[in-house]
Amino acid sequence: MNLHREMERKLVAALALALVAVADGVALHTPAPRRAVHRAPRVQNCAADDAAAPTTRRSLLLGVAASTALVGLPRGASASLSAELAERQAALVDAQGEEAIAGALSRLTELVREYEGLPSDQAREALVNLMRKKRSALSGGPEWAGAAEEEYNRLMRATDPWRVTELKPIAQTSIFLLGPVYIATLAVQQLVPALFNGAYAIGAAVLLGPLLFQILTG
Numbered sequence: 001m002n003l004h005r006e007m008e009r010k011l012v013a014a015l016a017l018a019l020v021a022v023a024d025g026v027a028l029h030t031p032a033p034r035r036a037v038h039r040a041p042r043v044q045n046c047a048a049d050d051a052a053a054p055t056t057r058r059s060l061l062l063g064v065a066a067s068t069a070l071v072g073l074p075r076g077a078s079a080s081l082s083a084e085l086a087e088r089q090a091a092l093v094d095a096q097g098e099e100a101i102a103g104a105l106s107r108l109t110e111l112v113r114e115y116e117g118l119p120s121d122q123a124r125e126a127l128v129n130l131m132r133k134k135r136s137a138l139s140g141g142p143e144w145a146g147a148a149e150e151e152y153n154r155l156m157r158a159t160d161p162w163r164v165t166e167l168k169p170i171a172q173t174s175i176f177l178l179g180p181v182y183i184a185t186l187a188v189q190q191l192v193p194a195l196f197n198g199a200y201a202i203g204a205a206v207l208l209g210p211l212l213f214q215i216l217t218g
Helices: 002-028 046-071 078-094 098-114 121-138 146-159 164-191 193-217
Strands: none
Touching (some): 078 098, 078 121, 098 121, 121 146, 164 193
């Protein structure tokens, strides 16, 4: 019985670590919520307002400059990135032949690295889904060989290094199944102890198997 309880604790710990790791990857791409700012009532003092005006303007300019620096866009315009991204995504869709496909992927990698990432989670997910769709359609054929696969992996590392887009739906399913699998495994332990080892292995495979499979083959 002690052995069974120890294996049960290990199963729960392993599942928690795996799901937390995926959640941390998602958190890396999730912007932090803004805090509400409570302003004190305005005091009607014209002289104080006039004296504070230069400081206020300077603070505003510093804030804008800091925001621009945090965005990190070399050309200073996310609209430009969106336009270029759409153009190069269309080029990938239309690309035929290994050389053209590898070139389209390479140009997308250059764009993502130039802007140090994509401006939103939606843009990242759209690009990753487009890449995967192109790969799935051509994988195993002459148009998708070593060069295309190499450029695909380079673009994936630049766009979604934690592979959040691929793993997020699977992790959500695993979290949903965690409770039922745990209860079923616990029931086997209490009712049919001789089958607990098999139930433990099946439970781990159900929860972690899809994640591991996607990581190894994705």
